[in-house]
Amino acid sequence: MEAERLDQGIADSIIDIVKKREEKVKCQQDVDSNGYGSDYLGLLIQAHHDEDETKKISMEQLIDECRTLYAAGQETANAALSWMILLLAIHRDWQEKVRNEVISIFGHEKCLDFDGIARLKITGMFILETLRLYTPVYTGFIRDIGKEATLGKLTGLDGVQCHIPFIMIHHDPKIWGEDVHAFKPERFLDGIAKATNNNPTAFMPFGMGHHICAGSNFAINEAKITIAMILQRYSLTLSPGYVHAPHPGLTLRPAYGIQIILNAL
Numbered sequence: 398m399e400a401e402r403l404d405q406g407i408a409d410s411i412i413d414i415v416k417k418r419e420e421k422v423k424c425q426q427d428v429d430s431n432g433y434g435s436d437y438l439g440l441l442i443q444a445h446h447d448e449d450e451t452k453k454i455s456m457e458q459l460i461d462e463c464r465t466l467y468a469a470g471q472e473t474a475n476a477a478l479s480w481m482i483l484l485l486a487i488h489r490d491w492q493e494k495v496r497n498e499v500i501s502i503f504g505h506e507k508c509l510d511f512d513g514i515a516r517l518k519i520t521g522m523f524i525l526e527t528l529r530l531y532t533p534v535y536t537g538f539i540r541d542i543g544k545e546a547t548l549g550k551l552t553g554l555d556g557v558q559c560h561i562p563f564i565m566i567h568h569d570p571k572i573w574g575e576d577v578h579a580f581k582p583e584r585f586l587d588g589i590a591k592a593t594n595n596n597p598t599a600f601m602p603f604g605m606g607h608h609i610c611a612g613s614n615f616a617i618n619e620a621k622i623t624i625a626m627i628l629q630r631y632s633l634t635l636s637p638g639y640v641h642a643p644h645p646g647l648t649l650r651p652a653y654g655i656q657i658i659l660n661a662l
C-alpha cells in the first residue's frame with residue numbers, strides 16, 4: 398500500500414511539472430523556438446502531443462520514461478559522486494592535481510564552459526579510477542543466454558542466465574595487476590583501451606552492449622562539473638568521524654554517509 402501511494406505521488410508530481418509546461422505554451426510564453434522546451438522532458442511532451450498517432454506516446458509512457466531516467470540517473474550518479482568526494486579527501490595529492498587542472502583551465506573564474514570541461518583530462522582519469530574501485534552498479538548485469546551462444550567450450554546454454562558482476566572484474570588482479578586495490582588514476586593516463594590492454598570487458602562501470610548506460614556521457618560531465626565547482630571553492634578533508642563501510646544495496650553506497658570538512662579557499 399505504501400509503495401502504491403509513493404508510486405502515485407511520483408506520477409502526480411511528474412504530471413504537475415508537465416502541466417506547468419503545457420500551461421506556458423498555452424499562454425504563448427515559451428513557443429518562440431522550443432515549444433515545450435528543448436530538454437528531454439520537452440521532447441517527451443512534444444511526443445505526447447504528436448498528431449501522428451504512430452509517434453504519439455501516452456501520458457503513462459511519458460511518466461514511465463521520467464521515472465526510469467530519474468531512477469537510473471539519480472541513485473547511480475549520487476553514489477559515484479560520494480566516492481569521488483571521499484577519494485579526493487583521502488588522496489590530498491590527487492585533490493591538488495585535480496584542482497590545479499581545474500584552475501589552469503578555468504582560472505579562478507567561477508563559470509565553467511563545455512570546451513574547458515572536455516579538456517579536464519586528469520579529472521577524467523580520477524573519475525574513471527573511482528568508478529573502477531567503487532563501481533556504483535557493482536552487481537553488474539544479468540543476461541539470458543540465447544540458443545546459439547557458446548561460452549569458451551560450453552555450448553547448449555539456451556535458457557541459462559549469466560551474471561556478470563562488474564566489481565569483481567574491476568578488482569581482478571589478472572586484469573589490473575597486483576596493485577588492483579590501490580587507488581592509481583594514472584592507470585588511465587593513455588585512455589581506457591590502454592589501461593585495459595584493449596579488453597572492452599575489463600572496465601564496464603556503464604555496462605556494455607544494447608543496454609549500455611544511456612546517460613554515461615552526461616554522468617561523466619556531471620561529475621566533472623561538480624568536482625570542478627567544489628575544488629574551485631573548497632579544500633576537502635576527511636572528518637575523523639568517518640567510518641568506511643561500503644554498503645552493497647541497490648548501488649554501492651557508503652553505509653553511514655561521508656563526513657567531510659570543507660575549508661573555503
Ligand code: HEM
Pocket residue numbers: 465466469470471473474477533534538601602603604605606607608609610611612613615616
Ligand atoms: C555514474 C553514474 C552512472 C552509472 C555508473 C550508470 C550505470 C549504468 C549501468 C551499469 C546500466 C546497465 C547497462 C547494461 O545493462 O548493460 C545503466 C543503464 C542505464 N542508465 Fe546509467 N549509469 C549512470 C548514470 C546515468 C544517468 C545520469 C542517466 C540518465 C540521465 C542514466 C540512464 C540510464 C538508462 C536510461 C539506462 C538503461 C539503458 C537501457 O536499458 O537501454 N544513467 N546505467
